[in-house]
Amino acid sequence: MTRWWTTDETHDPARTSWVASAQGHADFPIQNLPYGVFSPAGCQPRIGVAIGDMILDLAACADEGLVAQDAALSHPTLNALMALPADTRRTLRRAISALLSDPAMQAAVEPHLHAARDCTMHLPARIGDYSDFYVGIHHANNIGRQFRPDNPLLPNYKYVPIGYHGRASSIRPSGEALVRPCGQRKAPDANIPVYGPTARLDYELELGVWIGPGNDLGTPIAIHDAADHIAGFCLLNDWSARDFQAWEYQPLGPFLAKNFHSTISPWIITAEALAPFRIAQPARPGDDPEPLPYLADADDQAHGALGLSLSVYLTSAAMRAEGMAPMRLSHGPASNMYWTVQQIVTHHASNGCNLMPGDLLGTGTISAPLREGFGSLMELSAGGREPLSLPTGETRAFLADGDEVTLRAVARADGFMPIGFGECRAQILPARE
Amino acid sequence: MTRWWTTDETHDPARTSWVASAQGHADFPIQNLPYGVFSPAGCQPRIGVAIGDMILDLAACADEGLVAQDAALSHPTLNALMALPADTRRTLRRAISALLSDPAMQAAVEPHLHAARDCTMHLPARIGDYSDFYVGIHHANNIGRQFRPDNPLLPNYKYVPIGYHGRASSIRPSGEALVRPCGQRKAPDANIPVYGPTARLDYELELGVWIGPGNDLGTPIAIHDAADHIAGFCLLNDWSARDFQAWEYQPLGPFLAKNFHSTISPWIITAEALAPFRIAQPARPGDDPEPLPYLADADDQAHGALGLSLSVYLTSAAMRAEGMAPMRLSHGPASNMYWTVQQIVTHHASNGCNLMPGDLLGTGTISAPLREGFGSLMELSAGGREPLSLPTGETRAFLADGDEVTLRAVARADGFMPIGFGECRAQILPARE
Known part of the structure; x- marks a missing residue:
């Protein structure tokens, strides 16, 4: 093999x-x-x-x-x-x-x-099940601080590759516009929630992992074999309504805040194509725990991460009308993942859960430690308190109707030709009446 | 219509x-x-x-x-x-x-x-997406008290039909045995988690709702039309590993604690067949809030609940060896749901999420207010502290290898022939080496 x-x-x-x-x-x-x-x-x-x-x-x-x-x-x-x-x-x-x-x-x-x-x-595949993870540790810290200021990173984070099931039916290929969703939100000072269009629409910069050969129900996947179950990768924009999320997510996790539309880049960048771009998993800080044995593998540690540069671009309707170039909102490496994609796969199947060819796993938002690499507006605008300025003079705490978000990824390694993922792009349509 | x-x-x-x-x-x-x-x-x-x-x-x-x-x-x-x-x-x-x-x-x-x-x-259908809800209010109270003693029912519960996405690939028809899953669990007094077979395997008594005609992405379903999107019903045993659940569920909800196997009764009891058994939604206590307008409908209130009796039976391997009849663990009405199935459907699609024919929704565990109607062992054994006695003299705080759990439902109404759901049954195999 x-x-x-x-x-x-x-x-x-x-x-x-x-x-x-x-x-x-x-x-x-x-x-x-x-x-x-x-x-x-x-x-x-x-x-x-x-x-x-x-x-x-x-x-x-x-x-x-x-x-x-x-x-x-x-x-x-x-x-x-x-x-x-x-x-x-x-x-x-x-x-x-x-x-x-x-x-x-x-x-x-x-x-x-x-x-x-x-x-x-x-869409490249009939997606049977879609699961989303949370392995971007800087994102987990940034978002955790906003939802739970005193407790950003929960005690399980450095043991469990935290994940949850998402919605397969609303995943759409790059280029298909999304409708601003309606839902329940409750202002912190309000007594009761209201139903209406989200006021805090956000993107999330993620990698998608396509499952290749699956596993039988009841049969886990050993960490050393996990890579053989990965067919390839794509970009994934996990559009999120932050106001819905804050109100609905306890105790069972995000639901309508996330499942109204997810955009993926339509090309499957194969695991084979990415062979030259495998890099070592970044070392854990000395006081971090070792992974439990079922998640630990020397080969995975040595070759299990990906040498990818990720970036996010925005255009507003006004920018497009004036012929302006897309504004780069952030850029950073994909190595800011606390767990490798192989560890995600092994953990997902560790209870015998059967993964199937064409299933899609999201990594969760990948943010770099500093602001220039934050993978969502929730982080870039500090929860909406520090809006960004666009070249038109417009500002954005969250996304406006007509905004178009594009994710990009390029794999680079010394001595090899760089390869890209193609674009993951979608524009926001106004909420329905 | x-x-x-x-x-x-x-x-x-x-x-x-x-x-x-x-x-x-x-x-x-x-x-x-x-x-x-x-x-x-x-x-x-x-x-x-x-x-x-x-x-x-x-x-x-x-x-x-x-x-x-x-x-x-x-x-x-x-x-x-x-x-x-x-x-x-x-x-x-x-x-x-x-x-x-x-x-x-x-x-x-x-x-x-x-x-x-x-x-x-x-399986009666290719299940595109499976979502599970949490509308059994007595279960939510009972379980909430165990996970959050000071805060059992969160402030969103009486506004939001709380739900989350589950795993479609591991849903199996009645009769197929499940393997006791392995996973991470951390004892309250332990410093670190361990990976191994669950010590707290449980069943959950739920109704499954089969989606009929779907809705287009971006187009919600009005509450008055929700029933036209329901094809029928089944029984659903949402097997749960309580020790995994307690350790993994924050902040994104249950994942490996639930997705290793779910059992459904294989017959779709149609919405048409259940017409005589529609009953009024139980009145909300006077101090409960009214549903938001998008979830409120007089017809749904008058006819939207189901007159069903639910029951759970257990046999251990020793009981079967001695030819004993199954022991009834609980029984109660399906009316202990805070939201109707129509409200679940409308809420699920309220952000434009597209439901598809053959999607499956679970109601969440349906418990009656008193112990005789509790829909899980977690509730019946008070979190494991009060084990049940079986006719053999065995005790059960949680399920043992060889145990077989059967769910049943019967619809009854004056002047009509009762109809049943058939059985939802599965036996537990030991964890793999």
Whole structure:
């Protein structure tokens, strides 16, 4: 079994594609090769691979025998492909990389390329269950301080990768607008709550983790095997209504504050593609407890974190009207996670809970220690008390109608070609009457 | 539109079936006609209707033109049938009732009957999302007192139908054993947690609510329309590891304490079948607040609750070895719910969250005010301090390996034939090594 930090010829920074736009592409050079589900104009959804500004119709390639694994490739979702063992997925990646780099294949493959700008992206999988975690320790500290000033980080935080179940049905691909939700909120000085549009709409910067092969109900996943159950990654904006959240979240956790819409980037950045970007898990401070044995693994500690740069951009309707560039709200590394994604997977299945191919796990908001890396407005605006100024002179404590939020991620490592996640973007529509 | 408390000839207590075992059947007389998915021995799953000790192959009846709606009936799940408008489902019910009551139809229909004891029951639907609520106010009080002695019922309880997302993948039909889960627990006097089998395994007596037609993302469901989005009901045992729950549940709610296995009764008792058993919502105490307007509806108040008797039975391995009858642990009415199921549905969609046909909502544990009606061992044993005695002389503070728990429900109303839910039963296997 090839471990997750193993690189091969598909990661060679010198490899180029005969697809011209792939060279130096910020997101999708030939070293990336993410999977997605797309529709060419007027056509049915099918499985594709992003390459530069183009999308390769992988289903068509399988039909013509250009790649194997045609059964998994003939579906309008990636669930069957994700269910393949990691080694089989790696073989497919090598075949696709060869197709797109070998000039001799250009004539056969080129008819199956579509310009990405003419295609519609769909959710990459039928998401059976979606769980969200809380492993961004600086976010947990920042938010905890606002909800529980005297007790920001609860005693379980450094033992339990805290998580909860979220809503699968309201996850939408990048580009689909969300409606400002209505709900119950109670002002601190009010006697009773009111029902109406949220006044504290926020984004949350998260990574999404796509489950590959699952586990049987009742059978945990050992930490050393956890990476083999991860198919890939995406960006996840866990839109949140902070006023609903404060009123509803006790004792059973967030519910309507979070489940009205979640936006994901539509391309699955595979675990294989990210092999060169595995880094050591940051050392725990000396007085932090060791993980319990079921969560402890030397390989995971040495290679289990991801060398990713994350950033968040905002445009308001006024900024767009004036042709202004998006304003970067924050940027920081993905290493500010107290638990690795492998530890999340192992913990989730540690009671025998069965994970299924195409399930989605969110990391929780990833914030850096300092303000420039805070992953939500709740943190950037200090709970709304310190609004941000936009280039138009507008201010934002929380999001306004017409605002558009875009998340981005880039993986970088010395000696390798950087690869990006593509954008995770959505605009806010006014609440319904 | 026929409202949900409207009865018709299918509810006539004088109607009888030519299926002999249906007469006086405790669960499935001809007045019930629940839908399920079953396999006759050695055959593929298909849609059926329970009648007495038999199951009618509805897919085969549709194939032969004995009933209409064949497209929805040809699937191995009930999702498409549940998506039909309530009036269409009612028309189908009348057709099935006619088939099974009219002696002239016996010759044509009888070949499509299978003895239930020879069939395997499956989950009735592909459950997209599962949400669990907390509307049993006596349970909320009892449990709240154990977790937060000074603050059992939080200030939001009488305004917000409190709920959270649960795990869909680990829901299993009645009869499938569960494995005692492992997880983190920390004794109150311990410094650090340990990982191992739960020492406080419990059941929870709940009703499950099956969603029928869904709503579009961003579009709430008005309280007056909520009943039209409910396809039916089942029993739900929300198995819980109380020691995991106490350690993990703050701040984001229960997760691994609940998601290792949930058992449901496999028959969908339709909203149509329950029309005669609709009762008024119990009056709120005078000092309780009125529901906010989006949750208030006079029809719902007058007809929105269910006249059901619920009960829980236990057998230990020793009891079964000695041929003892199951011990009834508790019994009580389903009316001890602070919110109606319609209020749950409307609240869930009040932020625009999209419910889908085949989604499952749990009510939360339904306890009566007094001990004889407590819906979990956590309540019956006062948090483990007052173990119960079994007829063998064994005691139980929490569940032991080999224990089998069965939930039952019967709907009764003057002038109508009682109908039952069938059993919701599962046995506990030891933790894995």
